[in-house]
Amino acid sequence: MYACGKYCSPRRCGFYIIAFLICQLVFIVIFMRSDRYDDIYASELLAYKNVSYLDWRAFISQTPETTEDYYQYNIELSNALGLIRKLPVTRHSSCTTRNPILPPPLEANVSVVISFHNEARSMLLRTIVSLLLRTPEDHLHELILVDDGSQRDVTLLDDLKRWMGGVFGSRQRLGLIFLRNEERMGMIWSRNRGASLASGRYVLFLDSHCEVNDGWLEPxxxxxxxxxxxxVSPLLDPIDPTTLSYRKGNEMLKGGFDWSLHFHWLKRQLASGERLEMPYQSPAFAGGVLMMSRDWFLRLGSFNPYLKIWGGESIELAIKLWLCGGQIEIVPCSRIGHIFRRRHAFDFPSQFDQQLSPAQEIYLHNSKIIAESWLDEYKNMFYALRPAARRIPLEHTYDELQRMRTERQCHPFDWYLRHVSPELRMHFDELSATGTLRNEDRCVHARHKDSQLILASCYLSDITQWSLLRQSGQLSTHREFCLTVGFGMRIALEPCGRNETARRSQRWMRLGTRLMHAETHLCLDNPLKERLEMSTCRSHAVSQSFQFALEMEGRT
Structure with missing residues (x-):
């Protein structure tokens, strides 16, 4: 009351309180009725498309009871959202004012392949229905659904087949193919299976937690x-996994990857005269959504059949496309919403190495295939950053991996660095050395919980990877923390400095296998087990010998 009396009259404060309560009540009513609104929108849209309406709640009521953590998105909200919802317009206004020039449907029909494993019914259904209702019927040839051995919901595919038969059965032109893997084969194998059965001119691979937006196909x-x-890939609009809010994607990003063969979004620069809504080339694409000629996909060998379960397939296909005569474009006038989950919502089968998790083994296995197939001499960069990959066995020879490159007369990987991904080449050129930093049988490691520097087994799955920068002399981790010598000759990790003054305490020089701090002229030393300190440089001192996994230039 004191605050109210100080800043406004009691009557005015009372008005604000009542207004606030009314707004809250309105918000609650809107939220409680949102599923009803979505049902009305869905029924009207279905009627407009001359499609029957069946209550979808009976279908999703069979969803197994699980926690939100199981799906890695808000399952309760997904169930309440409705069959299909109205999405915001996220593409540029110029995209809607021009009519794309399309070939006849028989020359440009599309087969859509959706592979899923343990997907929630409401999310899968929203993906399918948004696709069928927002895609021109003449150009949508068939939909191929592959249930990759879903475990908790074994009747999902049969129930989906019955529901879709009742709703979309009147569409004579639309082919529906339902496939189920009795045991889990993985998304890569399942997509290849779907593409091999497809009969459309083009094949679209679509994740099972998407929502296509209006006018997505024509561009x-x-x-x-x-x-x-x-x-080609649409520009992906992110759907928040917690709130399921649909947001506008960023046209200033393109797909790429690092030397560990992890996918990343990269910033891009507009060329002179280039507009935001124009299609643009991309070194890679996110694996969830892409479209290309089915014949071209098969002639390239599909997704590499040696890859296991999930992961790396989009990078492998991207490199293969560029090096063997293809191109990749992101088309901003085409928009599809996609949930980027914070972590895997499924388990990986156990492999052979008990020191690694199954997910890490699958990633290293698939990445090793990419490195051996396509990176040529640059594969040493991958092994320097991921030394555990050397222990991962492959079930085929390296000659097999190289055969297609020879048959198709594909470019060497250096061509990709020069013409497609200068960012990756730039990162290589700016390094003097990289990878693990070994002293005898142990490696310098920054613990994740407190960044304390220790010497640990070089075979830890998360062992720190170091990069010695050519220009600045900074010794950096992948998290952009640099090895610093501070007050009292204390060694620590600090954020990498951006100016000359900040960099001075972070500059190192190579003297043979020693690391000499440029400002103090002292050398990194390991006089006692798991202890690092600075001391006078001594030639041939074993405790001062630190070797990188990969050195790009000779040592002084």
């Missing part, structure tokens, strides 16, 4: 009609 078909060896 992609227009680009593909002009280049048979092109692969």
């Amino acid at each position: 992609l078909l227009e680009r593909l009609a002009g280049n048979a060896n092109l692969a």
